[in-house]
Amino acid sequence: MVSGYAGRYNLLPVYDYLVERIRKYDNSTLIFYEPVTYGIFTPINPSGWLGTGFRRAPGANHDKSAPNKSVLSYHYYCWVLQTDYPNSTMPFWKKIICDSFLLPTVISNAIKATKITGGGRFLTEFGLCGDDGNPRSVNTLECNAVLDEADKHFESWTYWDGNFLDELGNPIKSEVIKF
Template sequence: VLAKEDPSRIVFYEPVTWSLVVGGTGSGGTGFDRLPGGPANANRSALSYHYYCWIVSPGDGIYPLWKRLACDALLLTRNLENAKEATAATGGGRFLTEFGLCAPTGQANATGTIECNEVLQRTDEEQQSWTYWDSNFTRADGSWNWDVVRSFARAYPMATAGQPVSYSFNLTSGRFDFAYQPDPKVRAPTVVFLPMSVHYPSGVSVNVTGGYTSRLEGNQLLVQPPSGTRRGARAAADTVVTVTVTRK
């Protein structure tokens, strides 16, 4: 009914929070062995899942190695891999709709800083959208909590004129790397979001390969094919455009 009445919307379906620790699509896992709307709605369906490491809290101090191994090497890895496995079986996308129990503090070795940054880096590797809970981006007096803002204001591809291959953002240096396979049938540019005032106050240096050009419009970097490229013109199957952004 949802797909029929509003075909442009994405339908999110969500298992119990611990299901991705178990894994699989059966009753011990997500419980979904098919998409709620069926295979025909795969491009409008997304597995909604959560990640929390229950042995950490925002008030924790230094992050001990055993906790980090338990949370990041074991639990986070298992959640991400099981989400990928579940959607490989059913089709559709996946979205980390909730994570938290961490808050960046500005201290590099603090539990909240390491845990949040690890989740953000790993979701970049998995090309996953995410939603964060638990922290405040502003303080009681209304001023920005910059330790939190800097961690979550990240460069990322908003729209890709083709197929994303990989992307990564270095929180310390501000370097952003993005690679994608262009689709010549797409007229619209590839759009990369750049948090200019937070990470690039003095501007950016941009390098794009393949003869592609770029221009900056506010917080958006637009990447387009070489002038004169015909719509629908064949591109080599292994063509990959890379975009590198660094601070000035």
């Protein structure tokens, strides 16, 4: 599926419907919306087939204040790391692709997208980087790069990991201490 087309013709009508229903009961809560996950990796062009496909914030077709109450949610994972062991040493060439090209592109695209639609941005998913004690591991380098780039652009973010608890349901101290 082409990301821009999916955002414009599939997702935005659904989001408009949902925003209208939510606003009947709550006119002030921020509403998060998200493009096709890979859409944020492609160039932002509101009239093209790539990018998010959003020409406006959900709900802005009926409510001009909708952008002030909307937040673009987006994810970042470097696809060239998908098959690496997270605690292995990160190859230099992968660090260049991930941290000097893909990561800045994704955040820049999110910024461009919200310049078109208005509203806020929130990096709602990245991570899965366990504390392994290796300062040169994929875990450490990739998470540090994401946090540094987010800080550089004053991006809101939340870490994503399903491994905060051990098998007994107790917090894993090395995972939760970061926060």
